[in-house]
Amino acid sequence: MGKKKIKAETVITSHMNADFDAVASMLAAQKIYPEAVVLFPGSQEKNLKDFFISSMSYLFNMADAGTIDFSKVKRLVIVDTRQEDRLKPVAGLLNKEGMEIHIYDHHPALENDIRGKVEDIRQTGATVTILSKIIQERKILITPDEATVMALGIYEDTGSFTYASTTEQDFQMAAFLLSSGANLNTISNLVTKEISPDQITWINDLLNEMTCHKINGYDINVSTISSPDWITDLAAIVQKVVKIENLDVFFSIALMGNKVQIIARSRVPQVDVGKILSTLGGGGHPFAASATISNIPLAQIEQQLIDTIQQTVKVSLVAKELMSSPAITIESRISCKEAATTMARYNINALLVLEPGTHHILGYTTRTVMDKVLYHKLEDLDVKEYMTTEISTISPRADIREIEAKIIGGKQRLLPVIENDALLGVVTRTDLLNFLVQDNKDARNFQKGAEIYEHHTRKRNVKRLLDERLSKQEVALLRKIGAAGDKLGINLFVVGGFVRDLLLYRKVDDMDIVVEGDGISFAKSFALMCKGRCNSHKKFGTAVVVLPDGFKVDVASARREYYKFPAALPTVEMSSIKLDMFRRDFTINTMAIQLNQEKFGTLIDFFGAQRDLKDKTIRTIHNLSFVEDPTRVFRAIKFANRFDFTIGKLTSNLIQNAVRVDFFKNLSGLRVFSELRQILEEDDPIPAIKTLETYGLERVIHPYLAFDNQTVVLLEEVKKALAWHDLLFLDTPYLRWSIYFMVMIRLCSPKIVQEIADRLKFSPTHQRIILNDRIKAEQRLEILEANPPKSNSRLHSILKTFRTELILYMMACAKKDETRKALSLFYTKLRDIKVLIRGEHLITLGVRPGPEFKRIMSSVLKARLDHQVATLENEIDFAKGYIRQNKIVD
Incomplete structure (x- = not known):
């Protein structure tokens, strides 16, 4: 008789070639379905087998397919896959009549996915994360060994939380499993492996056999190797190769015995390796996937893979995505001098030439040609005399191959993009070359949910972040703004510091809206819609909408700026959102979130701002940034200090150049003071002040302004004094x-201080504080240090005329703790003490209004300060005595 078969109503299984996540998910599912039998799906890599079968097999209620009575199975639980061809051991159950299928998976949906009665599909880094969440919610008890196995699945499938697919929930469930006793030493030993000599050999083989296929604009790297035996940890070896060569897309095809295993990695969203390998019987994610194939020749598999990639991967870019818009043009009758000036103004190397009064393109000219024209003193001739008239155009749907053929093959400097006789933009040779050589490769890197918007532009949806970080009222306002834009047919974005602080999880304050169109017109329309009011500034195309509740929304037209000379105020022209971002100071301030309903919450990053936020680095957008606006130097230091970022090496060199060449000489003192004041208003401006000195920027304030070691010490004392004040007096405003x-x-002479005040255009109030009151405060401080007052009234008389700023300044400069305590006593206890007695009381006592009133009041205040009186009655009695003693009343 044959062995009696297991009669189980519920079976748990996963895909063949199960990885740690699949096995961990089966264990987790067993905790949720305790009556179930786990059907281990087949071959695993050697280290996985060794660990689970020899060490942890007791955790599983396991059975082989041959030992289960499938006729009794009523429910099939599938984890970490939804693909029928990856579930061959249970293929008979999938189509069994009345079978109840439960699915738990984190892979993207495919057309031929199995459907279940129960489906829990979430975009997490690991499937076991989903099941762990259920265990946590149901308060199912797990042992430390079970927690270890489950945590191992998360660590392996998220690359120890480094893969782009990792989500917040993966971290949360890893923390839950660690709190349940998961052993990190065990996890580390299995996840982090030393490279063996054999693995080094395979890495070399993969590198030597690598072929790069150019497919629809992408570099698809493929290596084909063979081995008589199974290659241990091939996935880890492939990952090493990707890192060594910094590959965007890599397919490893390995013949091992009679089986071929394909392992793929992608950092380009358009190359979805999970979708590609699903056609070969495998599966996975868009960025990591695998497939195992039997009984097909290696060469045939390789060709089938290449064919599938060509069919699956779409053409990388079309002209509409690559072009710069709007195009900068001139009319043919404009002089060569003005053409050269226009190219210099916008920092471009080629310029379209139009027929006067029309959008008809006659040709184009280049900066090189204009430079030669000017050299030969022909600058007054019309540009049409020296333009190139042979010019090709493209439609906005032209692909990268057509663009490449016309620019490189046709030796054309720039390519107009035309639709219905309208000029939409231009693709320049620089645009094309930048894309082809990938001068910024990590612009191609992506995180889950990201996609390419246009060249070097990252785009992802941040609606969930908006909901998490903003109030419901703020999100509703943004949606209302977007809806208003849709109604008027214009694109709207919230930009700049709002987006930066949102991503940095800092408090979001100002709401700056940019309109691709007439910002003032939109602001007026929106204010009317919201029953608010609008204040506009026509010169700069800006407006402020004040809502009924007092909340302010800043609105601006998308604009480009150019500077007629260094440190000048910008000249403004209407533009697109991309060029509007290009005029800004640093990359971290160049992000925009679209508000139109169809694309609400779409973050657009043109210049690598997300990368620089991650690297904690301040970088300018272009090399002439500080030439055009030297105040950006102060802002670089302010932002670096505020966010604890570093200033990029090139940006730092540009700051040094700006100081050396002295681009600040034409900068108004008012603009210097505005930037300096913002730095000094920061929570801790001391690192920024030190950085100012490092670059020699104190000389911008005044050539003879200098710091010494004591200055730094006193700055720290100021910080302490302000912290003390702000803790006790939260709502008290001060400068x-x-x-x-x-x-x-403090080291400057009165003459120098006066020159500084004049240079920075101080108001009369500021001048009085900095020049006159400061000197008086220093003198009074000397008195306090030399002769500490013996009474409260004496202390009060010394300090009563000083503002908050001067008291805090004295506290910082005080050398003795006794003096600081006296200043603290005055500020917290004495300065607001008032007498209760009033003039009518003195009149009742027979005193006539006049100078005597003030003397009596002063004496009563002195008595109250020194605790000689406490009530109104005490004060009246004291006044009576003072009047008798001084014979004020006859």
């Missing part, structure tokens, strides 16, 4: 910047 500033100028 925070002025206290740091007074320390910075």
Whole structure:
């Protein structure tokens, strides 16, 4: 008789060639379905077998397919896959009548996915994350060994939380499993492996056999190797190759015995390796996938793979995505001098020439040609005399191959993009070359949910982040703004610091909206719609909408700027969102979130801002940034200090150049003061002040402004004094910047301080504080240090005329703790003490209004300060005595 078969109503299984996540998910499913039998799906890599079968097999209620009575199975639980061809051991159950199928998976949906009665499909880094969440919610108890196996699945499938697919929930469930006793040493030993000599050999073989296929604009790297035996940890070896060569797309095809295993990795969203390998019986994610194939020749598999990639991967870019818009043009009757000036103004190397009064393209000219024209003193001739008239155009749907053929093959400097006789933009030779050589390769890197918007532009949806970080009222306002834009047929974006602070998880304050069109017109329309009011500034195309609740929304037309000379205020022209971002100061401030309903919450990153946020680096957008606007130097230092970022090496060199060449000489003192004040208003401006000195920027304020070691010490004391004040007096306003500033100028003579005040255009109030009151405060401080007052009234008389800023300045400069305590006593206890007695009381006592009133009141205040009186009655009695003693009343 044959062995009695297991009669189980529920069977748990996963895909063949199960990885750690699949096995961990089966264990987790067993905790949710405790009556179930686990059907291990087949071959695993050697280290996986060794670990689970020899060490942890007791955790599983396992059975082989041959030992299960499938006729009794009523429910099939599938984890970590939805593909029928990856579930061959249970193929008979999938189509069994009345079979109840439960599915738990994190892979993207495919057309031929199995459907289940119960489906829990989530975009997490690992399937076991989904099941762990259920275990946590149902409060199912797990042992430390079970927690270890489940955590191992998360660590393996997220690359120890480094893969782009990793989600917040993966971290949360890993923390839950660690709290349940998961052993990190065991996980580390299995996830982090030393490279063996054999693995080094396979890495070399993969590198030597690598072939790069150019497919629809992408580099698809393929290596084919063979081995008589199974190659241990091939996936880890492939990952090493990807890192060594910094590959965007890599397919490893390995013949091992009579089986071929394909392992693929992708960092390009258009190359979905999971979808590609699903056609070969495999599966996975868009960025990581595998497939195992038997009984097909290696060469045939390789060709089938290449054919599938060509069919699956779409053409990388079309002209509409690559072009720069709007195109910068001139009319044919414009002089060569003006053409050269226009190219210099916008930092471009080629310029379209149009027929006067029309959009008809006659040709184009280049900066090289214009430079030669000017050299030969022909600058007054019309540009049409020296333009290139042979010019090809393309439609916005032209692909990269057509663009490449016309620009490189046709030796054309720029390519107009035309539709219905309208000029939409241009594709320049630089645009094309930048794309082809990938001068910024990590612009191609992507995270889950990201896609390419246009060249070097990252685009992803941040709706969930908006919902998490903003109030419901703020999100509703953004949606209302977007809907208003749709109604008017214009694109709207929230931009700049709002987006930066949102991604940095900092408090979001100002709401800056950019309109691709007439910003003032939109602002007026939106204000009317919201029953608010609108204040506009026509020169710069900006407006402020004040809503009924007082909330302000800044609105601006998308604009480009150029500077007629270094440090000049910009000249403004209407533009697109991309060129609007290009005019800004640093990459981290160049992100925009679209608000139109169809694309609401789409973040657009033109210049690698997300990368620089991740690297914690301040970088300019172009090399002439500080030439055009030297105040950006101060802003670089402010942002680096505020966010604890570093200033990029090139940006730092450009700052040094700006100081050396002195681009600040034409900068108004008012603009310098505005930037300096913002730095000094930061929570801790001291690192920024030190950085200013490092670059020699204190000389921009005044050539003779200098710091010493004591200055730094006193700045730290200011920080302590301000922290003390802000803790006790949260709502008391004061000029925070002025206290740091007074320390910075303490070594300067009164003459120099006056020159600084004049240079920075201080208001009369600021001048009085910095020049006159500061000196008086220093003198009074000397008195306090030399002769500490014996009474409260004496202390009060010394300090009563000083503003908050001067008291805090004295606290910072005080050398003795006794003095600081006295200043603290005055500020917290004495300065607001008032007498209760009033003039009518004195009149009742027979005193006539006049100078005597003030003397009596002063004496009563002195008595109250020194605790001689406490009530109104005490004060009246004291006044009576004072009047009798001084014979004020007859």
